[in-house]
Amino acid sequence: xxxxxxxxxxxxxxxxxxxxxxxxxxxxxxxxxxxxxxxxxxxxxxxxxxxxxxxxxxxxxxxxxxxxxxxxxxxxxxxxxxxxxxxxxxxxxxxxxxxxxxxxxxxxxxxxxxxxxxxxxxxxxxxxxxxxxxxxxxxxxxxxxxxxxxxxxxxxxxxxxxxxxxxxxxxxxxxxxxxxxxxxxxxxxxxxxxxxxxxxxxxxxxxxxxxxxxxxxxxxxxxxxxxxxxxxxxxxxxxxxxxxxxxxxxxxxxxxxxxxxxxxxxxxxxx
Numbered sequence: 664x665x666x667x668x669x670x671x672x673x674x675x676x677x678x679x680x681x682x683x684x685x686x687x688x689x690x691x692x693x694x695x696x697x698x699x700x701x702x703x704x705x706x707x708x709x710x711x712x713x714x715x716x717x718x719x720x721x722x723x724x725x726x727x728x729x730x731x732x733x734x735x736x737x738x739x740x741x742x743x744x745x746x747x748x749x750x751x752x753x754x755x756x757x758x759x760x761x762x763x764x765x766x767x768x769x770x771x772x773x774x775x776x777x778x779x780x781x782x783x784x785x786x787x788x789x790x791x792x793x794x795x796x797x798x799x800x801x802x803x804x805x806x807x808x809x810x811x812x813x814x815x816x817x818x819x820x821x822x823x824x825x826x827x828x829x830x831x832x833x834x835x836x837x838x839x840x841x842x843x844x845x846x847x848x849x850x851x852x853x854x855x856x857x858x859x860x861x862x863x864x865x866x867x868x869x870x871x872x873x874x875x876x877x878x879x880x881x882x883x884x885x886x887x888x889x890x891x892x893x894x895x896x897x898x899x900x901x902x903x904x905x906x907x908x909x910x911x912x913x914x915x916x917x918x919x920x921x922x923x924x925x926x927x928x929x930x931x932x933x934x
Contacts, residue, residue, distance in 0.1 A: 664796045666815055667903030669779055669895065671755060677783045677792045684820045684832040690715060694853045699860050701852050708815050709838040711848055716833040718860050723867045725821040725829040729784065729791045731863070731870050732819055733884040735761075736877060741866035746773060751800050754895040756887035757782050762803050767839075771847065771917055774839050775809040778817075782884060794818030799903040810841040810912050813905050831860075840909040842918035850922070 664670045687702075694701035698719045703712035720728065731737065735748055746764040753759050764775035778795040785791065797814045805811050820832040839848070883889040 664794075664816060666797050666813060666905060667799060669754060669760070669798055669897070669900055670781070670796075671758070672781045672783075672794075674783070677794070680792060680794050680816070680818055680834075681790065681820055684715065684717075684834050693849070694857065696857070699857050701856050703849075703852065706815075706836055708836065709813075711838055711845060713834065713836040714848070714852055714856075716831075716856055716860070718831045719824070719828070720831060720864060720867075721828050723829060723864060724827045725791055725823040726787065727867050727870065728821055728829060728831065728863075729793075729884075730874075730882065731867050732793060733782070733882075734870075734874070737866070737870060737873060740869075740873065741862055743862070747775075750892045751777075751802055752893050752895045752899070753890045754779060755781075756890075757884075759890070759892065760798060760800050760895065760900075762800075764806075764809055767843075768847070768851075770920060771843060772810045772841060772912075773808065774812045774841075775806060776812050776814055777803045778814050784885070788823050790823075791821040792818060797903065797905075799901045799908075801899050801901050805908070805911050807912065810839070810843075811908050812837060812839045813909060838905075838909055841912065842916075844918060844920060844922070846922045 664672070664676065689704045690702040691704065692700060692702050700717040702715045702717070704715070706713050735750070738748060739745055744765040746766060748761065748763045750759050750761045758779060758781040760777070760779050762775065762777050764773060767773050777798060777800050779798045780793065780795040782793040783791070795814055795817050815836040815838070817835040817837055818833075820834075822830040822832070824830055881889055883891070
C-alpha cells in the first residue's frame with residue numbers, strides 16, 4: 664500500500680501485515696503489564712515511532728471482537744476519543760473509504776483522518792485482519808478545527824486461541840500532523856493505550872445485548888451485499904501530498920507545550 668493510492672489488496676498484503684505484528688525484530692517494549700504489551704519501533708517515514716499493542720482476552724472470541732471493531736454504529740458507545748466517524752464510499756466487497764475525527768488531550772488540537780480500510784476474515788476459528796492507510800477523498804477537505812493526520816499503515820490482527828478467547832494486535836505507523844511533541848505519543852502509549860484495552864473488553868461484554876436492539880442482522884463487514892454507501896469513483900480521490908497535509912493546519916503553539924504541564928488524566932480520555 665502507498666499513502667494516497669486506492670489499493671485492491673491481495674492475501675499476501677494481509678500476510679505481510681500479520682508478520683509485522685507477530686515479529687519482535689526491532690521492537691522496544693515500553694509497557695508490559697496485565698496481559699497488555701506496548702512496543703515501539705523506529706521508521707523512515709515519520710519522526711513518530713511505529714506503535715504496536717499486544718493483548719490477550721480469555722473471555723472474548725475473535726468473532727465478537729471483530730464485530731465490535733467493525734461496527735461503526737456501536738463505536739460511539741465505547742470510543743470516548745471519537746468525534747465523528749462515517750463511510751464515504753465502498754471500494755470493494757471488503758474495502759471502503761471513511762472519515763474519522765478524534766479529540767486530542769488539552770491543550771492540543773483535535774485530529775482527523777481520511778483512510779481506505781480493507782479487511783479479510785479467513786473464517787471461524789481463523790485469523791481476522793483490518794488495515795487502513797490515508798487517501799485524499801475530495802468530499803473531505805482539510806477542516807479548520809482539526810489537524811489532518813496521516814496513516815501510513817494501521818490495523819488490527821485477531822488470532823483465535825479458543826472458542827471464546829483470542830490474541831489481539833494493533834499496529835499503527837502514522838503521523839498525527841501539526842506540531843505535536845513526540846513526548847505526547849510516548850506518554851499516551853503508556854497511559855491511554857492500556858486503558859483503551861480495558862474499555863474495548865468492556866465494550867465486547869455489552870455488544871450482543873446492544874446489537875439485539877440495533878439492526879441485529881446488519882453486518883456489512885460479513886455480508887457485503889448490505890453495504891449501503893455509494894461506490895468508489897476514482898475522480899473523487901485526489902493527490903495526497905503528505906508534507907503539505909501534515910503542516911496545512913498546524914497549531915504552532917503545540918510544540919511549546921512542556922511535558923510536565925499536561926497531567927496523565929488529560930491523556931486517559933473520559934470514561
